[in-house]
Amino acid sequence: MTYAAVVLDNDGVLTELPKRETMWRAAERTFQSFDLSAPSGEQVRALVAGNVEAIRTLCAEHRIDAGTFCYEAAAHAVREQKREMRDGLRTLYDDASTLWDLNARLGLVSDNQHETIRFILRFFGIEERFDAVYGNPYTPEGLRRMKPDPHYLDAALDDLGTRDALYVGDSAVDIEAAANAGVDSALVVRDDEVPECEPTHRIESLGELSALV
Structure with missing residues (x-):
């Protein structure tokens, strides 16, 4: 089995996952920007996860425009993640170098x-x-299009000009997004925690993709 294109998820696949402290700090600074002191753990988790309904409820309770709130949240998340990488706290996985050897277009x-x-x-x-390349805009509309919605995966496949593609992820939601887009999937298992899902392929390293394309 070969594929004309390979589309990758980023966090946990191409780069290391962002540190919990990084995303938590970004969320807390967002709350501080709107003078919302002492947010609950549940509220912080909802913001980090992009739970659009919880965010809308929070904004309605405090009479904050949801779009403005999301814009501020995105700015803090981007800023903290850039700092994380500049400080060497997060980097590419070593096996990312094998992507240059693949005979396939990449997304x-x-x-x-x-x-x-x-x-x-x-x-x-x-x-x-x-x-x-598609990241998800941190807006109320963008959050509704998070995986397993295949919206951005479909857009990438259109750009690549093929549906003969493999989507590579590290979570059950990635595998579901691939199924929703009608393409095969590969689950990267980098530790002992294996998500419950049914991917087309299971791999432990991006280096194994060469056998598939």
Whole structure:
């Protein structure tokens, strides 16, 4: 089985996952920007996860425009993640270097903010390897299109000009998004925690993709 294109998730696949402390700090600073003191753990988790209904409820309770709130949240998340990478606290996985050997066009589709994804590709000098790149805008509308919604995966496949593609992720929601887009999937298992899902392929390293394309 071979594929004309490979589309990757970012966090946990191409780069290490952002530190919990990084995303928690970004969320807390968002609350501080609107003078919302002492947010509950549940509220912080909802913001980090992009739970649009919980965010809308919070904004309605405090008479804050949801779009403005999301814009501020995105700005803090992007800023904190850039700092994390500049400080060497988060980097590419070593096996990312094997992507240059693949005989396939590459795309990147992530639920992380588009600005963060673009920064990652430029920061690590790999932007030219990807022919289609989509991060998820942190807006009420964008949050509704988070995976497993295939909206941005479909857009990337259109840019790549093929549906003969493999989507590579590290979570059950990635595998579901691939199914919703009508393409095969590969689950990267980097630790002992294996998500419950039914991918087309299971791999432990991006280096194993060469056998598939």
